[in-house]
Amino acid sequence: MKKYCALFFAIWVLVSCGEDVKPKPKGQLRLEYNSAKYEMFVSDCPFTFDKNTVVRIKQNADCGLELHYPKMKATVYLTYKKVNGDLEKLLIDAQKLTYEHVIKANDIAEQPYVNLRHKVFGMFYQVGGNAATNAQFYATDSTRNFLVGSMYFYAKPNFDSILPAADYIKNDMKHIIESLKWK
Incomplete structure (x- = not known):
């Protein structure tokens, strides 16, 4: 009986001497969207x-x-204001709106925008981290028109989960500011 126990133990040791079993990582959702038209x-x-x-x-x-x-459960809000000698106040308000997210944001990258041909001047902000918005912009002609854009999702912000949708919408927002024309 001792021989069988010893033999069983020896076989068990030889068979079980492999790599440690590691749990598989959780699957990640892969979000892909069609090219924008x-x-x-x-x-x-x-x-x-x-x-x-x-x-x-x-x-x-x-x-x-x-x-x-609808498919991304997000909205871009565009707010238009007429400039009535209060351009400085409108600029401060737009910048303040962006920097209110600094508490949750990892970083805020500013990208100036200038289109002399169509008289569109502005700033595009990319907000990194779990902030309520991941992108904002403002655009103006400096004399009559002022437009602010902000992106929001219908869910609690989780930067890793919404990154593909946020990048897609950021590209749309950049396209909006690049194609913007004042009447």
Whole structure:
């Protein structure tokens, strides 16, 4: 009996001498989106821009727009203001809106935008981390028009989870500012 126990123990030691078993990592959701296709958005508002064809637009009073991305559960809010000698205040308010997210943000990257041909001047902000918004911008012609854009998701911010959708919408927001024309 001792021989069988010793033999069983020896076989067990030889068979079990492999690599440690490690649990598999959790699967990650892979989000891919079709390439963006754009069409010009024209309304009674004093500006036009190219919008993604997947966007549903809701127009509010005073030319405020909501660009809904139903599959991504996100909205880009565009707020229009007429400049009445208060450009400095509008710029401060737009910058303040962005920097309110500094508490949750890992970083905020600023990218100036200048289009002399169409008189569009602005700033594009990329907000890294678990902030409520991942991108914002403002654009102005410096004399009459001022437009602010902000992206928000319908869920608690988790930067890693929303990164593919946030990048897709950031590209759309950049396209908006690049195609923006004042009437």
